[in-house]
Amino acid sequence: MQKIMKSKISKFIIGAFVLAATTGSCTKSFEEINTDPDAFEEVPPTNLLANVLRNTGESFGGDIDGYGTFAGYIVKIQYLDYMAGLTPTNNTYGNRWAACYYNITQLNELLAITEETADIDKNVRYVARIWQYYMWSYLLDGWGDIPYSEAQQGAKELGSIVRPKYDKQEDIYPSILEGLKVLADEMAEDPGTDAVGDGDFIYEGNMGKWQKFCNALRLRIAMRISGVAPDLAKSTIEEICADPMAYPLLKTNEENCYLTYPGAAPYWEPWYTTGYTGDRRVDNFGMADIFIDHLNETADPRIAKVANVAADGQYRGFQNGAAATPPDLRDISFIGDKYMKDAVGFTPFYKSCETFYMLAEAALLGYNVGMTAQEAYEQAVRLSMQDNQIPEAAITTYLAGAGMWDGTKERIWWDMWVALFKENFEAWNLYRRTGIPSTNYPSLNSVYGDAHNDQPFRLPYPNNEFLYNAENVNSAAANVADFVWGEQLWWDQRTGVY
Numbered sequence: 001m002q003k004i005m006k007s008k009i010s011k012f013i014i015g016a017f018v019l020a021a022t023t024g025s026c027t028k029s030f031e032e033i034n035t036d037p038d039a040f041e042e043v044p045p046t047n048l049l050a051n052v053l054r055n056t057g058e059s060f061g062g063d064i065d066g067y068g069t070f071a072g073y074i075v076k077i078q079y080l081d082y083m084a085g086l087t088p089t090n091n092t093y094g095n096r097w098a099a100c101y102y103n104i105t106q107l108n109e110l111l112a113i114t115e116e117t118a119d120i121d122k123n124v125r126y127v128a129r130i131w132q133y134y135m136w137s138y139l140l141d142g143w144g145d146i147p148y149s150e151a152q153q154g155a156k157e158l159g160s161i162v163r164p165k166y167d168k169q170e171d172i173y174p175s176i177l178e179g180l181k182v183l184a185d186e187m188a189e190d191p192g193t194d195a196v197g198d199g200d201f202i203y204e205g206n207m208g209k210w211q212k213f214c215n216a217l218r219l220r221i222a223m224r225i226s227g228v229a230p231d232l233a234k235s236t237i238e239e240i241c242a243d244p245m246a247y248p249l250l251k252t253n254e255e256n257c258y259l260t261y262p263g264a265a266p267y268w269e270p271w272y273t274t275g276y277t278g279d280r281r282v283d284n285f286g287m288a289d290i291f292i293d294h295l296n297e298t299a300d301p302r303i304a305k306v307a308n309v310a311a312d313g314q315y316r317g318f319q320n321g322a323a324a325t326p327p328d329l330r331d332i333s334f335i336g337d338k339y340m341k342d343a344v345g346f347t348p349f350y351k352s353c354e355t356f357y358m359l360a361e362a363a364l365l366g367y368n369v370g371m372t373a374q375e376a377y378e379q380a381v382r383l384s385m386q387d388n389q390i391p392e393a394a395i396t397t398y399l400a401g402a403g404m405w406d407g408t409k410e411r412i413w414w415d416m417w418v419a420l421f422k423e424n425f426e427a428w429n430l431y432r433r434t435g436i437p438s439t440n441y442p443s444l445n446s447v448y449g450d451a452h453n454d455q456p457f458r459l460p461y462p463n464n465e466f467l468y469n470a471e472n473v474n475s476a477a478a479n480v481a482d483f484v485w486g487e488q489l490w491w492d493q494r495t496g497v498y
Helices: 002-023 028-034 045-060 093-113 122-143 169-189 207-224 230-242 270-277 289-297 352-364 373-387 392-400 409-419 424-434 463-468 470-476
Strands: 074-076 257-260 285-287 346-350
Touching (some): 045 093, 045 122, 045 346, 093 122, 093 463, 122 424, 207 346, 207 352, 230 352, 285 289, 289 409, 352 409, 373 392, 373 409, 409 424, 463 470
16 A cells, blocks of 8 residues: 555656646747657646645644644653744745645646536545635634635636735635535535546545545534534534435544555655654654643543653653753653654544544534434544554543543543644644633743733734735734734634733
């Protein structure tokens, strides 16, 4: 499998270079001479899909600190984090903004070249549309107000809009849910027969799993806005749960939306690349004190997977933004081998256990989801434990002990926080929506001093927006303080944070 995927990725990269060579010319004769008659005149849809999925994994899968720190999982232990990098830039978070819009644009191209054959290319178009909605949701959850209705209309035939306005989050989320419902209905009523092709690095053309991922995104977004748009959230979730044949969900670990890697140079999993080929596993990334403390206090068996023991055989975390490094870096637990020491590894976009954590919360809210909150919670815990190769006896002990169902949303959220490890962006979303982990805190020696008592509320808008779309971005950021604080996102209803 690794060799096959390596071959696939290499083929797509080579194809991209060939295409570039055949389209970048100065004179007609030069173009004729340098055009390979065997090269693609048009990129195959599956190649475009492959490029987007690869780019998503590389752009978002490499985060170790950043979101990992915002979520309370990981801290720097040598080059200590004082939050100085949370400013407008075209690198780091700016790259991820650009990657989202790039991916959406590439998928628009896929849809454009298959427009005339839409009845034949249904499945690859379904996948492209699903991933576009995932990209939009990522932008919304990261930045809040974003260019949406006027985005990607810079071409003359599309309106020559090079400075798109920023739309409000509260307007975009319902639009995305509506689009996903249309897509879910189409997939249920009119499944395609075409093969997605080798470019599907996630589900390898299994459209049943893509259909489930589509509905899982609906569930995630509906739960995200449940505190501010309860009617829409309730109707969306109950519709999904009322008709599992039409709206199936991801419910097993075999269905997890994971991007895995070839595991051979240079196509290593991003955390492995940073930690082992980049040799940063020991000298920079340690486990956060609040994460290790929680796992120790609850005797959570997943600790042996998410973390390695320190030199003395104990699990020990470190403070976020401490004044000085630990005397010996080996006194701190590093990231567990399952998550970092695996060249094949995985970048998670959705874990099936999330489905049941959210259904448990929905049941507590009084939604009709076809199962009790306790049933959903316990299934979520089991899936998370099993995904971490925890023995059944240890799962039973945990559910009878600190992990026992107690009828509260907090019990759901604390366990979901543990389960989301490595899916750090989604864990940060959980924290901002629920306030769990309640022990979370920003860098102790932040360059902002005491101006802020919480992790960032959002990501900083890229510097290019301030350079080339200044009026619109400045309007969107009018109530933002120090680039990432100030006004909270629409669905972040916490109080007492600043």
